[in-house]
Amino acid sequence: MSDMIGLIRVFTTENQSIIEEHGNVISRLYGLPVMSKCIPDQPLGIFNDETEQIAIPKIVELGKQMEKDGCKLLLISCAADPAIEQLRKNVSIPVVGAGSAAALTALALGEPVGVMGITECIPAVMENLLGDSLVQYIRPEDVTNTTDLLTQAGRDKALEAARSLLSQGTKVIVFACTGFSTIGFADVLRKELRVPVIDAVEAEGLYASNFYKQLEAEPASF
């Protein structure tokens, strides 16, 4: 377990292959060793302020434990970056969040950004970072949780939402939900709409690859 990237899933499941979905994307794309764990007793994850508050201490505890277990970098694999400031205060290794990673990657293109997610509002961390670059946030019709994305109807609505973003002047689409990563929806949009897409899991992996290489070269004390 030592020298790995520790990836935190902010919901609860016993299914190890589900827990490892994001880590597998990152290992495949960037060749990084990722250990994934989920927080306890929260099978529905974070879906409002109250459930976020409940999750925060769990994320901090899990991150601290992963550092003790030898992880060299932590990923909070959720587009809302829950508990990121608290965790950074409690560990001495770098912490990257999927939401900030996705927004920052989009900003490097300097083009108008459209964000797509499954919550009523765009995560605050993404809205704050994107600032004036943000054209519009959209939630696909009738899609309110990640399982809705697993149906053909859900994917059709998501494609429709992406088209709507483009019609409003968006030049790059950013996902504000890691559920889109799980279904490989970025590649669908890239092919169907020929538009650059920033996938939140791919984005956290991109930064992880950069910082992890530095740690490999010489153990840095962050």
Next chain:
Amino acid sequence: MSDMIGLIRVFTTENQSIIEEHGNVISRLYGLPVMSKCIPDQPLGIFNDETEQIAIPKIVELGKQMEKDGCKLLLISCAADPAIEQLRKNVSIPVVGAGSAAALTALALGEPVGVMGITECIPAVMENLLGDSLVQYIRPEDVTNTTDLLTQAGRDKALEAARSLLSQGTKVIVFACTGFSTIGFADVLRKELRVPVIDAVEAEGLYASNFYKQLEAEPASF
């Protein structure tokens, strides 16, 4: 020349190996095909507002020509991101700047940032992006152009400047001059000071690798 990344050096030289220094770093780190060119008639590059204004139309023309030649993505390989908005308006391919790339990469760590460069002030693009994360900007003593970095005295002063940034609370050091890349100074600091370092050329390459992979997968119209 088609399907390559076009890298723009914002000074003039006849020496092809100097022109290709940044592109070689990016090819080595990310395995990307890079074609490098420099702007004409500006051997001293950009060193104040006037020389930046003179360079802008040259950068735009060179970028347009590189797009015509089949480049799929452009890099303005200078920490001040000169002409980036103008170039983005004049081409249909993505444009990434070294300065914004470095600042955005640092922001993904969420830690206090110290910036080191050779100009009197930090480039505006970096200052604006870093916002409250910026602790301090520093220029190494007696270092006012990139050739000063090639001497032992210059490197000693740069190391001293980095130590000074750390003593002020900086947790990550960002280079605001690509001259540090040319001398491989990021690795020196990582080893000597065990601190994460964002190198502007490495950072533009990181984003280029992400966007270029998308273009490879399916030609996107940005």
